[in-house]
Amino acid sequence: MSEKTQRAVFATRIGAVATTVGSAVGLGNIWRFPYEAGTHGGGAFMLFYILFIFILGVPVLCAEYMLGRGTRKNVFGAYRVTQPKGSQWHLAGVTGILASILILSFYSVVAGWTMEYFFESVSGSLTNNPTQDLHERFAEFSGGTWRPLMWTWIFLLTNFVVLLRGVTKGIEKVSNFLTPMLFVLLVIFCINSLTMSGAKEGLEFLFRPDFSKIDSRVLLAAMGQAFFSLSLGLGCMLTYGSYFSPRTRVVRTAVTTAGLDTLVAILSGVIIFPAVFTFGLSPSAGPTLVFEVLPSIFNNLAFGRVWSSLFFFLLILASLTSTISMSEISIAFFVEQLNMKRSVATIVNTSIAFVLGSLCALSFGPLSDFTIFGMTVFNLFDYVSSNILLPFGGLVVSFFVGWKINSKFIENELTNYGHDSCHVKGALTICLRYVAPIGISLIFLNTIGII
Ligand code: TRP
Numbered sequence: 001m002s003e004k005t006q007r008a009v010f011a012t013r014i015g016a017v018a019t020t021v022g023s024a025v026g027l028g029n030i031w032r033f034p035y036e037a038g039t040h041g042g043g044a045f046m047l048f049y050i051l052f053i054f055i056l057g058v059p060v061l062c063a064e065y066m067l068g069r070g071t072r073k074n075v076f077g078a079y080r081v082t083q084p085k086g087s088q089w090h091l092a093g094v095t096g097i098l099a100s101i102l103i104l105s106f107y108s109v110v111a112g113w114t115m116e117y118f119f120e121s122v123s124g125s126l127t128n129n130p131t132q133d134l135h136e137r138f139a140e141f142s143g144g145t146w147r148p149l150m151w152t153w154i155f156l157l158t159n160f161v162v163l164l165r166g167v168t169k170g171i172e173k174v175s176n177f178l179t180p181m182l183f184v185l186l187v188i189f190c191i192n193s194l195t196m197s198g199a200k201e202g203l204e205f206l207f208r209p210d211f212s213k214i215d216s217r218v219l220l221a222a223m224g225q226a227f228f229s230l231s232l233g234l235g236c237m238l239t240y241g242s243y244f245s246p247r248t249r250v251v252r253t254a255v256t257t258a259g260l261d262t263l264v265a266i267l268s269g270v271i272i273f274p275a276v277f278t279f280g281l282s283p284s285a286g287p288t289l290v291f292e293v294l295p296s297i298f299n300n301l302a303f304g305r306v307w308s309s310l311f312f313f314l315l316i317l318a319s320l321t322s323t324i325s326m327s328e329i330s331i332a333f334f335v336e337q338l339n340m341k342r343s344v345a346t347i348v349n350t351s352i353a354f355v356l357g358s359l360c361a362l363s364f365g366p367l368s369d370f371t372i373f374g375m376t377v378f379n380l381f382d383y384v385s386s387n388i389l390l391p392f393g394g395l396v397v398s399f400f401v402g403w404k405i406n407s408k409f410i411e412n413e414l415t416n417y418g419h420d421s422c423h424v425k426g427a428l429t430i431c432l433r434y435v436a437p438i439g440i441s442l443i444f445l446n447t448i449g450i451i
Contacts, residue, residue, distance in 0.1 A: 009243055009244070009245050010245060014176070016244050016248045017253055018176045019240060020231075020240050022178070023240060023325035024229060024230050024257055024322075025182070025260070025264050025318055025322075026107075026319050027114070027318075027322065028225075028228050028322070029229055029261060029265040029268055030186075030318075031110055031290045032225065032229070033265040033268055034269050034290055035287055035288075036222075036224075038272075038282075038284050039221075039283075039284045039286060040218045042209075043206060043209035044209045044210055045218055045221065045222050045225075046209070046269070053226045053229075053230070056226060056227075056431075056435070056440065057226045057230045057232060058255060058258050059398060059432050059436055060233070060394040060397060060432075061232060061237055061254040062251055062432075063402075064397055065237060065238070065241035065253065065254060066241070066410060066413040067400075068241025069250070070082070070413050071242065073336065074329070074333050075093040075096050075235030075238050075239065076090045076093040077337065078238055079093060079400070082404075082409065083400075083404060087404075089396070089400055092393065092397075093235060095396075096234035096235040096236075096329055096393050097330050097333055099233070099234045099389035099390060100234050100235075100329040101330060101349070102384065102385040103381070103385050103386075104323055104326050104349075105352075105353050105356035105357040105360050106357070106381045107319070107323055108155045108323065108353060109151075109360045109361045109378065110287070111151075111155045111316065111323065112150075112152040112155045113148070113151065113291055114316050114319060115312075115316055116148075117291065117295075118312035118316060121308040121309040121311075126308055127295065127299045127305050129295075134292065134295040137295075138292050138295075142291070142364040143365040144365055145362065145365055148364070149362070151361075152358065153354065155319075155323075156350055156357060158320065159327060159350070160350045163328075164346055178314060179318070182315070182317075182318055185314060186271065187267065190271050192301060193270060193272075193274040194270070196274045196275060196278040199274040202270075202275070203270070205273050205276075205277070205283060206270070216446040219446065219447075220444075220447045221387065223391055223440070224390065227386065227393075228386040228390060229262075229265060231326070232390060232393070233391060233397070234326070234329055236325050239325075240325065240328075246417070247416060249420060250414060251414065271297070275293050275297050279296045281296075287382070288364075295308070298311075327350075330345070330348075331346055334348060334349070356381070359377045363377045363379070364378070388444075391440050391443070395441065398431070398432045398437055399437045402429065402432030402433035402434075402436075410425070411425070414428075
């Protein structure tokens with residue numbers, strides 16, 4: 001198989017971490033985590049989310065990095081060159097491509113909401129309302145037709161333009177300075193939320209597990225969120241791993257990425273839930289939760305307009321680094337396996353997301369009664385990709401790296417060809433061979449009621 005394109009390599013070690021963190025940190029942490037935690041009982045969800053990040057997320061992340069860096073290919077190519085002769089493991093890449101486009105579609109809608117809020121913040125109209133109106137304003141906006149559509153399209157076009165500029169230049173530059181700034185803002189908002197009257201109630205909701213709330217729905221949702229938040233299961237981190245330099249330490253990078261990503265999610269929860277209880281909102285509002293709560297927070301903050309403008313601007317950029325990473329999956333596949341030009345591949349990817357994203361954008365308004373399996377298009381894409389396709393992809397990659405790849409390959413990847421030492425090979429192997437495949441299968445079986 002000939003390499004069509006010269007593969008880029010991230011210039012620095014910081015570049016590798018910053019870029020994978022850029023992919024991992026996004027709406028998944030700031031929008032999806034609070035809403036999922038809110039609808040699944042708070043503390044019970046949190047407990048399993050953290051557990052799954054460390055026993056499933058980190059090992060699968062290592063597996064993706066190793067497979068990517070060791071083969072320097074996209075998800076299909078990586079399976080092809082490492083799988084035993086005649087086997088068909090690379091077909092698992094299909095779920096990755098499908099999931100990446102489904103996620104890009106609904107993610108762009110939420111990123112579009114963020115753009116709307118950014119412009120409303122700058123113009124001052126976001127923070128100039130009494131709390132109860134803020135609530136209704138969002139329902140009115142998201143339930144409309146043209147504005148949600150327009151923002152979804154604008155976001156997708158922005159994503160398209162950044163993608164055309166290539167891997168290292170565009171992505172690395174943006175994400176290197178962006179993530180630390182967003183982090184500082186989150187810490188400031190966190191301190192502010194901790195001074196609210198509902199702080200105690202909010203923190204208890206988030207951190208005190210109510211064991212009676214634990215059921216298969218909570219387990220599945222916590223697992224889905226762990227995969228979603230770490231950008232796992234569709235070959236996204238595998239593709240980024242393929243841009244790592246031979247000196248990048250795989251396990252260390254995985255632990256750093258997972259740690260920072262989890263920290264951002266927790267900060268977001270600590271910002272949102274005290275405010276939910278202070279302003280008398282419902283924690284289980286669903287996908288619109290964060291957008292209903294945040295304006296009230298900014299409204300009560302000195303210089304709220306400045307804070308909210310800055311925050312939504314950074315959130316747009318954080319969303320972009322995430323959508324860039326998920327678009328990279330199908331683009332790398334189109335280019336390297338179907339021999340398309342990068343520009344054509346980017347157009348194909350964006351066009352599909354345009355159509356599907358439009359359906360998602362209308363799911364809160366004109367299409368809110370159009371349901372499949374009792375879910376709107378938006379909710380269906382979100383549920384199927386995060387809770388089913390991503391964990392399935394994770395199951396395959398952990399099983400594959402755990403059982404099918406020769407152990408010299410793993411040894412080389414973990415030690416950078418004997419250059420560094422690695423003490424966790426045994427533990428990692430156990431996680432990849434047993435914990436992840438069995439754990440994910442059990443949760444699936446539990447969900448469909450077999451066990
Ligand atoms: N992890 C990102 C977030 O939290 C979303 C994301 C980017 C993603 N790339 C992905 C999710 C690949 C699943 C698979 O916002």
